[in-house]
Amino acid sequence: MRKLIWLLAFACLPTVAVAQNAGPDWAYPVGPQGAPPRDANKILKVPGSDKQYNEVSANDAFGPADWFPNEHAPMPTVVATGKKPDVRACSLCHLTTGDGHPESANVAGLSAAYIQRALREFANGRRKNNRSPVMATIAKAMTPDEMREAGEYFAARKPAAGYTKVVEAAEVPKSFIGEGAMRFVSPATRRSRSAAASSWCRRTR
Numbered sequence: 713m714r715k716l717i718w719l720l721a722f723a724c725l726p727t728v729a730v731a732q733n734a735g736p737d738w739a740y741p742v743g744p745q746g747a748p749p750r751d752a753n754k755i756l757k758v759p760g761s762d763k764q765y766n767e768v769s770a771n772d773a774f775g776p777a778d779w780f781p782n783e784h785a786p787m788p789t790v791v792a793t794g795k796k797p798d799v800r801a802c803s804l805c806h807l808t809t810g811d812g813h814p815e816s817a818n819v820a821g822l823s824a825a826y827i828q829r830a831l832r833e834f835a836n837g838r839r840k841n842n843r844s845p846v847m848a849t850i851a852k853a854m855t856p857d858e859m860r861e862a863g864e865y866f867a868a869r870k871p872a873a874g875y876t877k878v879v880e881a882a883e884v885p886k887s888f889i890g891e892g893a894m895r896f897v898s899p900a901t902r903r904s905r906s907a908a909a910s911s912w913c914r915r916t917r
């Protein structure tokens with residue numbers, strides 16, 4: 713009987729390894745590869761902010777846009793500008809607020825201990841999926857102090873009210889994975905459906 717249990721345990725190992733490495737495709741989709749070209753002459757502005765960036769400066773991995781500096785506490789260096797060459801600024805993808813781009817995680821209000829543990833697990837390879845290599849590179853190059861500072865900063869944030877809009881609908885609209893590996897509502901669906909359905913889970917800012 714004991715032998716049988718060991719056999720079963722070994723039989724299960726490959727399955728466990730695959731599950732840890734991949735993650736479901738719908739949750740961890742692979743987007744179009746390579747960043748689109750950015751235009752340094754294209755000036756960007758957003759309503760309510762007196763700041764101005766161009767497409768290149770807004771996407772600077774070591775000093776990305778900070779549209780509303782008065783709406784957050786002073787950022788630790790690692791969040792605001794990162795550390796060259798491998799620690800891209802956290803605010804590039806998680807935003808200065810931690811609310812995050814749709815393709816990255818929302819880290820606002822997670823506990824500081826959880827954030828530090830997640831970073832350690834990205835670094836040591838225990839957390840792996842289609843989307844984790846970006847975080848693994850960053851976390852491996854971070855010091856424990858940088859992990860703590862980033863963790864404490866994002867833990868102190870409250871997720872912004874209304875940032876994610878959830879709409880209940882009978883069916884989830886058809887979507888596709890576009891630039892930045894973000895999921896967009898497909899144009900055909902948008903035309904044919906009501907405004908409520910097409911705004912399913914739309915990010916408002």
Ligand code: HEC
Binds near residue numbers: 790800802803
């Ligand atoms: C280039 C984009 C990018 C940058 C820069 C970035 N992240 Fe991430 N981060 C991601 C993506 C994508 C994920 C989702 C990966 C996954 O789920 O495996 C993620 C996930 C995380 C998570 C896990 C959240 C959860 O709910 O478990 C934490 C914590 C995190 N990032 C912290 C940071 C910190 C701290 C920095 C700055 C030092 C940073 N990230 C910089 C893209 C980025």
